[in-house]
Amino acid sequence: MGQNLPAGPLAVYLHFPFCLKPCPYCSFFKRPWSRSAHERYLQALLQEAELWEKRFGRRVPASSLYFGGGTPSLLKGEEILRLCECFDLKQRDRGTEAFYSMRNERTRGNDKQRWSSSGHDKGMYDSEFAGRLDFNQHARNPDCSDGHAGKHDYSEVLLEVQSPFRRRDKRITCLGALSSKVADCDPVTRNALRITSFPEITLEVNPIQITPDFVKGLRTTPVNRLSIGVQSMRDEALGYLDRAHKAASIPERIRLLRDQGYDNISLDLIYGLPGMDLDDLKRDLDAFVALGPEHISCYLLTLDEDSELARAIAEGKSPSLPDDESCALQYELICQVLKKAGFIHYEISNFARPGFEGRHNLSYWHSSPYLALGTAASGWLPPKRYCNPASLDEYYRLIEAGELMPGAETLSPAQSEADEIMMGLRLLEGIDLKNFETRHLHPFERGRERELERLIELELLERGDGRIRLSERALFISNAVIGELL
Ligand code: SF4
Numbered sequence: 001m002g003q004n005l006p007a008g009p010l011a012v013y014l015h016f017p018f019c020l021k022p023c024p025y026c027s028f029f030k031r032p033w034s035r036s037a038h039e040r041y042l043q044a045l046l047q048e049a050e051l052w053e054k055r056f057g058r059r060v061p062a063s064s065l066y067f068g069g070g071t072p073s074l075l076k077g078e079e080i081l082r083l084c085e086c087f088d089l090k091q092r093d094r095g096t097e098a099f100y101s102m103r104n105e106r107t108r109g110n111d112k113q114r115w116s117s118s119g120h121d122k123g124m125y126d127s128e129f130a131g132r133l134d135f136n137q138h139a140r141n142p143d144c145s146d147g148h149a150g151k152h153d154y155s156e157v158l159l160e161v162q163s164p165f166r167r168r169d170k171r172i173t174c175l176g177a178l179s180s181k182v183a184d185c186d187p188v189t190r191n192a193l194r195i196t197s198f199p200e201i202t203l204e205v206n207p208i209q210i211t212p213d214f215v216k217g218l219r220t221t222p223v224n225r226l227s228i229g230v231q232s233m234r235d236e237a238l239g240y241l242d243r244a245h246k247a248a249s250i251p252e253r254i255r256l257l258r259d260q261g262y263d264n265i266s267l268d269l270i271y272g273l274p275g276m277d278l279d280d281l282k283r284d285l286d287a288f289v290a291l292g293p294e295h296i297s298c299y300l301l302t303l304d305e306d307s308e309l310a311r312a313i314a315e316g317k318s319p320s321l322p323d324d325e326s327c328a329l330q331y332e333l334i335c336q337v338l339k340k341a342g343f344i345h346y347e348i349s350n351f352a353r354p355g356f357e358g359r360h361n362l363s364y365w366h367s368s369p370y371l372a373l374g375t376a377a378s379g380w381l382p383p384k385r386y387c388n389p390a391s392l393d394e395y396y397r398l399i400e401a402g403e404l405m406p407g408a409e410t411l412s413p414a415q416s417e418a419d420e421i422m423m424g425l426r427l428l429e430g431i432d433l434k435n436f437e438t439r440h441l442h443p444f445e446r447g448r449e450r451e452l453e454r455l456i457e458l459e460l461l462e463r464g465d466g467r468i469r470l471s472e473r474a475l476f477i478s479n480a481v482i483g484e485l486l
Pocket of ligand 1: 027069
């Protein structure tokens with residue numbers, strides 16, 4: 001098919017489209033869960049992974065896996081493990097500037113365990129693994145707050161490595177010579193010294209499924225990041241959204257996960273609900289912060305016309321959505337509260353503790369290639385974009401026929417460029433102008449000089465440090481601002 005497959009590891013998304021019951025605000029592709037549908041679908045996903053393996057000529061090297069849905073937490077631990085084993089999760093080459101063998105000391109308890117991505121010794125994990133240091137100019141960041149200005153080098157760092165299960169126990173000595181601790185550095189330096197010793201593996205989780213049995217099953221998998229659909233910590237809002245969990249149950253469920261060593265937890269919060277005011281939102285934000293997550297994603301409630309809630313609003317059975325001005329104020333409050341609580345606002349809707357930015361989603365925002373498996377999942381293997389059918393029958397038919405990337409569209413250079421701008425400006429760090437020019441063989445400004453000048457004058461865009469980014473006041477109206485540049 002004339003497709004150049006990426007040489008290095010890539011982000012992989014796996015879609016699981018079944019839900020126990022539909023939420024009235026949701027327009028994602030989803031189907032009611034049943035055991036038989038679940039099993040049929042799992043087989044198809046495994047088959048699709050096998051087809052990709054054949055296409056690549058080896059197990060697909062994954063820099064991240066993301067189980068999204070739907071409700072992928074309906075998958076059993078052993079099923080998640082089988083899917084993970086379809087991918088090469090231990091990259092040891094390509095683009096690697098420094099490569100280390102490291103010892104991972106696990107100190108907690110006596111239960112020495114071993115996990116292997118290629119083996120089947122479930123419930124076990126490595127005591128030794130290899131890591132890679134992503135190194136760039138920030139590693140010599142002169143502003144490092146620990147006084148090591150200009151000194152950071154490969155041989156000078158003590159790396160805190162994220163492992164499949166635990167992070168806090170992982171102090172790794174790197175090359176023996178140590179003069180600084182990454183963990184004590186400022187966020188920029190720490191992130192620049194991002195280590196990819198093991199891919200980030202995220203599972204979206206419905207809170208009601210976090211039970212001791214579920215967590216036990218999860219521990220047999222290499223999942224190391226959980227994205228939990230909490231949505232609100234007020235029962236009134238959860239009732240309106242027809243969610244099955246109660247706010248009071250969330251701390252205990254998170255404690256269950258913490259007790260088992262899960263220390264990369266992301267929570268989803270929805271704002272802009274009908275009837276929601278700033279006090280309600282503040283209560284939600286305070287409660288979310290008190291739960292101590294590493295990451296919070298905040299989504300503005302938007303309704304497709306055909307959603308149950310949109311119909312209820314149209315029929316006068318529900319209050320209306322707040323107006324744009326109220327939503328903008330809510331967004332402003334989110335930014336204020338979360339930044340004050342120590343989160344880095346790194347993407348329009350996403351906030352992370354330093355070092356816990358979602359690596360999988362960063363691949364999307366950086367326009368890096370990614371593979372997507374499952375019905376209705378879309379992938380990007382430059383220059384082709386594809387979307388699997390939003391129909392289970394059609395998806396099964398294609399997989400049986402051994403077809404991948406149905407109806408893939410080859411993007412023109414102008415389309416790729418527009419996509420990159422749309423995605424890149426979502427990041428608060430913005431777009432690196434030099435990289436952009438290298439990739440597109442012309443400066444970012446070409447053809448958009450006037451718009452750029454105007455948007456900078458209006459203080460909607462900022463330019464500096466070789467980057468172009470949205471200003472703070474443009475974040476809430478990002479689509480309109482970015483649209484001016486396309
Ligand atoms: S919001 Fe999530 S759980 Fe609810 S119907 Fe949509 S995909 Fe399913």
